[in-house]
Amino acid sequence: MSAIAASLATQEYKYGFTTDIESDVAPRGLTEDTIRLISEKKGEPEFMLEFRLKAFRQWLKMVEPTWPNVTYPAIDYQDIIYYSAPKPKKKLNSLDEVDPELLDTFAKLGIPLNEQKMLANVAVDAIFDSVSVATTYREKLLEHGVIFCSFSEAVKDHPELIKKYLGTVVPVGDNYFAALNSAVFSDGSFVYIPKGVKSPMDLSSYFRINNSESGQFERTLIICEEGASVSYLEGCTAPKFDKNQLHAAVVELIALDNAEIKYSTVQNWYAGDEEGRGGIYNFVTKRGKCQGKNSKISWTQVETGSAITWKYPSCVLIGDNSVGEFYSVALTNHRQQADTGTKMIHVGKNTKSTIVSKGISAGKSNNSYRGLVKVMPGAENARSYTQCDSMLIGQDCGANTFPYIEVSNNSSKIEHEATTSKISEEQIFYFMQRGIPQEDAISMIINGFCKEVIRELPMEFAVEAQRLLGLKLENSVG
Amino acid sequence: MKAELSKSKNPYAETFAEFAEARAGETPSWLAGKRAAGFAEFEKLGFPTVRDEEWKYTNVARVAEQVFTAADLAGLDLALAGKSIPFYAESEGARLVFLNGVFVPELSDTSKLNGGIEVSRLSDAITSNGDLVARHLGSLAKVEGRAFTAFNDAFLTDGAFIRVKRGQAIEQSVNLFFVTGPQSDHRSTFPRTLVVAEEASIATVVENFIELCDERGRFGNRTYLTDAVAEFIVEPGANLSHYKVQHEGAKAFHIADTHVSLNRTSVFTSLSIALGGQVSRHQVSVAFGGEGGECRLAGLYLTADAQVADTHISIDHAVPRCESEVTFRGVLDGKSRGVFDGKVLVRKDAQLTNSVTSNKNLLLSNDARVDTKPQLEIFADDVKCGHGATVGQLENDEIFYLLSRGLTPEQARTLLTYGFAREITDGIKVASIKSHLDDVIGARMAKRNTKAQGHDGTKG
Numbered sequence: 052m053s054a055i056a057a058s059l060a061t062q063e064y065k066y067g068f069t070t071d072i073e074s075d076v077a078p079r080g081l082t083e084d085t086i087r088l089i090s091e092k093k094g095e096p097e098f099m100l101e102f103r104l105k106a107f108r109q110w111l112k113m114v115e116p117t118w119p120n121v122t123y124p125a126i127d128y129q130d131i132i133y134y135s136a137p138k139p140k141k142k143l144n145s146l147d148e149v150d151p152e153l154l155d156t157f158a159k160l161g162i163p164l165n166e167q168k169m170l171a172n173v174a175v176d177a178i179f180d181s182v183s184v185a186t187t188y189r190e191k192l193l194e195h196g197v198i199f200c201s202f203s204e205a206v207k208d209h210p211e212l213i214k215k216y217l218g219t220v221v222p223v224g225d226n227y228f229a230a231l232n233s234a235v236f237s238d239g240s241f242v243y244i245p246k247g248v249k250s251p252m253d254l255s256s257y258f259r260i261n262n263s264e265s266g267q268f269e270r271t272l273i274i275c276e277e278g279a280s281v282s283y284l285e286g287c288t289a290p291k292f293d294k295n296q297l298h299a300a301v302v303e304l305i306a307l308d309n310a311e312i313k314y315s316t317v318q319n320w321y322a323g324d325e326e327g328r329g330g331i332y333n334f335v336t337k338r339g340k341c342q343g344k345n346s347k348i349s350w351t352q353v354e355t356g357s358a359i360t361w362k363y364p365s366c367v368l369i370g371d372n373s374v375g376e377f378y379s380v381a382l383t384n385h386r387q388q389a390d391t392g393t394k395m396i397h398v399g400k401n402t403k404s405t406i407v408s409k410g411i412s413a414g415k416s417n418n419s420y421r422g423l424v425k426v427m428p429g430a431e432n433a434r435s436y437t438q439c440d441s442m443l444i445g446q447d448c449g450a451n452t453f454p455y456i457e458v459s460n461n462s463s464k465i466e467h468e469a470t471t472s473k474i475s476e477e478q479i480f481y482f483m484q485r486g487i488p489q490e491d492a493i494s495m496i497i498n499g500f501c502k503e504v505i506r507e508l509p510m511e512f513a514v515e516a517q518r519l520l521g522l523k524l525e526n527s528v529g
Numbered sequence: 530m531k532a533e534l535s536k537s538k539n540p541y542a543e544t545f546a547e548f549a550e551a552r553a554g555e556t557p558s559w560l561a562g563k564r565a566a567g568f569a570e571f572e573k574l575g576f577p578t579v580r581d582e583e584w585k586y587t588n589v590a591r592v593a594e595q596v597f598t599a600a601d602l603a604g605l606d607l608a609l610a611g612k613s614i615p616f617y618a619e620s621e622g623a624r625l626v627f628l629n630g631v632f633v634p635e636l637s638d639t640s641k642l643n644g645g646i647e648v649s650r651l652s653d654a655i656t657s658n659g660d661l662v663a664r665h666l667g668s669l670a671k672v673e674g675r676a677f678t679a680f681n682d683a684f685l686t687d688g689a690f691i692r693v694k695r696g697q698a699i700e701q702s703v704n705l706f707f708v709t710g711p712q713s714d715h716r717s718t719f720p721r722t723l724v725v726a727e728e729a730s731i732a733t734v735v736e737n738f739i740e741l742c743d744e745r746g747r748f749g750n751r752t753y754l755t756d757a758v759a760e761f762i763v764e765p766g767a768n769l770s771h772y773k774v775q776h777e778g779a780k781a782f783h784i785a786d787t788h789v790s791l792n793r794t795s796v797f798t799s800l801s802i803a804l805g806g807q808v809s810r811h812q813v814s815v816a817f818g819g820e821g822g823e824c825r826l827a828g829l830y831l832t833a834d835a836q837v838a839d840t841h842i843s844i845d846h847a848v849p850r851c852e853s854e855v856t857f858r859g860v861l862d863g864k865s866r867g868v869f870d871g872k873v874l875v876r877k878d879a880q881l882t883n884s885v886t887s888n889k890n891l892l893l894s895n896d897a898r899v900d901t902k903p904q905l906e907i908f909a910d911d912v913k914c915g916h917g918a919t920v921g922q923l924e925n926d927e928i929f930y931l932l933s934r935g936l937t938p939e940q941a942r943t944l945l946t947y948g949f950a951r952e953i954t955d956g957i958k959v960a961s962i963k964s965h966l967d968d969v970i971g972a973r974m975a976k977r978n979t980k981a982q983g984h985d986g987t988k989g
Contacts (some may be wrong), residue, residue: 118582426920428896443910446877452905458920461892470915471907 066288066319070156070179070261077134083107086234089134093203093237096210106223106233113227119390120419120451121359123295123332131297133235135265154185156259173284173511174199176240176256178269183238188252195251197281198243202270205241212243216274220303220340220367228299228361229336232268236301239269244279244310253509255284258300260320260331266297273303275310277343282313284512287356289321293329295358300335308343308370313351315508317516320356325414327386330358337364338394341373341402349376350393351507353516358387363421365394368402368430375404378504382520383416383448392422392439392453397430397463408439409501411520412448419451424465426458433463441471442500494521539572540596545683548599557655559663560685567672567682574676586868586900587810587839592782597754599684600629600709600716611636613742614708619961620735622701623648625689628708628741630718632687636706645697646732647690651721654690662690666723669760669788669814677784681719681758688721693730693767702733702959707757709781710741714751722759726767726795733770734761735959738785740778740805751778757785763795765819770798774962776969777805779834786812791851793819800956801828803838804969810839810868815853817844817879822851829858829953829966832865832897833973839868842886846879853883858953859890860946860970861897862977869901871916877908886916891923891949893942893977939978946974 077088086107090100115126156179174188176199183201192199198209206213223233240256260267275281289296298320304312314337323330333356339348350364366375377393395404404424412418420439441450452469474496482492498505498517505513545568549561576593577584610628611617617624617636625648626636632650639648647658654662672679689705707720724734738755755777763769777783783806789797803809815824830838844853859867869888890899903916923945931941950970957963 441905441907443907443912446880446910448910449906449908451907452903452916454902454904454918456899456901456918456920458890458892458900459898461895461897461922463920464922465918465920467901467903467918468915469903469905469917470913471905472913473910 066290066321068290070152075136076132076265079132080129081131081133081235085133089235089237092134093206095206098210098214099206102218102223103234106230109224110227110230110234113224113230115227119361120417120421120453121361121388121390123359126297126332128231132265133268134237136237173253173255176201176254178238178240178256178258179261183240192251195248196245197248197250198241199254200241202236202239202241202272205272209241209243212274213272216272216303216305220305220338221301221336226336228334229301232270232299232301232336236268236270239271239300241271242273242281242283244275244281246276247278249279250281253282253284255286258285258287260289260296260298266299269300271300271302273312273314274305275307275312277308277310280311282509283315284509285314285316286319288319289331291321291329295330295332297332297334302335302337304339304348306339306341306343306346306348306373309345310343311347312339313349314339314364315512316352316354317512317519318352318354318356318360319519322356322385322387323358325385327358330387331356333357333360333362335362337362338367339365339375340367341370341375343373344370345372346370347374347376349378349507351378351504352380353504353508353519354379354381354389354391355519357389360389360391362391363393365396366404367396367398368404369398371399372401373399374402377404377406377408378507379408380411380501380504380516380520381409381418382411383413383418385414385416387416389417390419390421392420394423395425395435397424397426397433397435400429400431402430402433404435406435406437406439407503409504410439410441410450411444411497411500412441412450413444415447417449417451419453420469421453423455423457424467426460426463426465428459431460431462435463435465437467439469440500441469443471443473497521539575542572544598548684557659557663560655563667564683564685567679567685570672571676571679571683574674574679577676583841586866587808587837589782589784589808591808592754595715595752597715597717600713600718600753602629602631602633605629605710607633607635610708610710610741614706614739617706620704622703624704624706625650626706626708627687627718627720628710629713629716630686630720641701642699645694646699646703647692647694648703649690651688651690651723652686654723658690658692661692661725662723665725665760665762669762669790669816670758670786675786677756678758678786681721681756681786684719685721686719688723691722691724691732691734693726693732695727696729698731699733702735704735704737706737706739707755708739708741709751709753709755709777713753715753717754717756720755720757722757724760724769725762726764726769728764729766731768733772733959735772735774735962737774737776738783739774739776740781750780752780753778754782755784757783759785759787761787761789761797763789763791763797765793765795767792768796770958771800772957772959772962773799773801773811774965775801775803775805775809775811777809779805779807781806783809785810787814789813789815789824791815791817791819791822791824794821795819796823798825799827800953801826801840802962802966803828803830803832803840806836806838808837810841812841813843815844817846817848817851820848820850822848824851824853826854827856827953827956829860829950830867831860831950831970831973832867833862833977834865835863836865837868838865840870842871844873844884846873846875846882846884849878849880849882851879851882853885855886856953857888858950859888859899860893860950861890861899862893862973864894864896866897867899869899869903869918871902872904872906873914873916875907875909875912875914880909880911882909882912882914884912884914888918890920891946892920893922893946939974943971943974943978946970
């Protein structure tokens, strides 16, 4: 029908290798004993075990959600390994003691953990299967009072903070996958920024799934005290397996008065092959609570991986004048499915939210935006703006928009706009007659389409994201 | 609790058995079968609850918790009724009047129409146009999963039948009046409309759902249920205009299903006005069956007090090169609630589709509430689709501007509200509807201004 026909060449997933490392693995399946075992292995205090068991008991009563616009074979939750950690697991004093095999793995992924080589000004918490293997720049951060460590260490060293904040944004029974995570989560990152401190560097965590049979359930908790601010980055990859792996994470953000949290994600889990074999099921609950006045939480995500993405980073705007932002690019190709979006719950007065979502579907993929903007009666003068644009490349993909807008007072202003379009032949022609090859033209058009989101990313991530978008779509038009 | 009860044992089971028995042998056999199938589905489904995603924002528990009996004409003064039907006198062209669900020949008049169009009651058409009715009735309005459509099918007795003949352009509009009058408390009516616009024909159909006023022009205060179903078959090249005016009583329940099938290069234009009812819902389903079809749906819901007005649109672009445009505006006052759900589905082969949906809401009171959900599901790449939704109040700047020109705050607000609604009302080509609507907006604003002096939602 047109010069722009869809034919997709195999794009190698360059992070698809596995690391041969001896692991300490819990037996398959999930019972109360599994949870006790995880808790024991991690040497957790009693309150954590109680938290887990409470979540597990709730989970047993819940049913898996069927409302997302995705299809997948039923998951056998008894056929998953809920704990997998690289051996040996003695307490590490410095990076020198980290298994060189692991350091190599992360170096190969472009995340050098060696302090001389690593990216200046970004502290990294590297998480391999279920455990955090290394956290860089810890001492330097501590000088400023910033606590940045693995979740397990935080449970041991700062139980009062964990007790106070864990589960306050995403309650244990919030949804099926959050309950599962609360029961079995293994590790994750913990960030605490004290009053008035602006984190001297960007913090980041890098997640790697290695074991083909294990699920990854990590938990991230970020607390910003009054007037504090932090920019947090998250990246993820996984090896290529023909089996699907479950990744059910929970991220909780808490911003007190005048605090600001910026959370950026470049998600590049293994997406499965062209026929949709293998890939990660990315069922993630991310939510931020703008507890204090004038606080701000901003989510930026570039979602290019995973066989299935089910993810709605949300903001609960409780403090007066608080601000929630959501910038998202979701790209699906081959047989990927994405049902992603956000929820903005306006509770406080003069709260503002901005949603910019860009969906690109190619191949035989299906990409849905699902969002909720809810204005409670007390949220006087709330303001919300939503823009969601979709682009379709090829005739076999789908793009859907399901926005929910619920407004309960008359001083608020809510706007929502959505469009769907394609790359037109005129646009391509315009580039080509100026000597720019078609591939580059498409890449430029896509980058232009996503610009409003990409520019919200920190610089290193923005470069990575643009490169990823280009790679993922290579040969998809032409 | 009561709703639960009605699910286990349908309170209409006995009524239906009696109803079916009374009509045994009286109608063509397919009609009896259709009613039975409708009731079976209704019995299976029960009334929807808010747990049902499609009914998430509209609670019909109050319909489910009472048992409505069929309305009739007993004790009605027909001559008086004729005089007090709102904008009956102004209606030009042809009229069919159904009072409490019963056809009233004395008030109906089809004499002004020429031979290009057939307008009759459905029960007559079953005899005179048997095959046509059998082929089309229920062909679009499927009962599966739709409790109110099934309910209508079960108690289907009469309605309006319109057939616009091939190549005929009918200038006069056809006005259908579904009027509920006295003695209708806890009664129900099941209006049914079937319109077939044959190839290259042009016509206008107006559906009025109104509660009868008393001699002083006041509405009654009756709790009744109108469960209406309308089907429009628009054949190739035909151009059909449709108006729906819902001005039921303040305590009425109004659930209406409108189904449209569009063929090659045919055009369907519809304008829907919702003014009355404690709970009202209008569901429009449009299916494109031929290339080059065009569909324009517009509407205005004007609510106050504790009213709920729900609009559900579903447009199925199954074929290439069709256009759809959906424009709905809401003005909400008091503790009322507006619901809008607009779904556009573009199927895999429906390339070169153009579709725009827009829903704007004006909240006049701080207790009013809007839930809007415009949806797009797109499976073709060469399409242009968009939707927009807004919720807001009158701009203080605009009010200030008018105040600076010497208007009172009340006048300013009334003027701006008129302006907001005009985007829809300007599209009304039937003078009587337009003037009625202007009167209603004026009266509502006047009532509001006297009631809430300085106690309104706007600040400044």
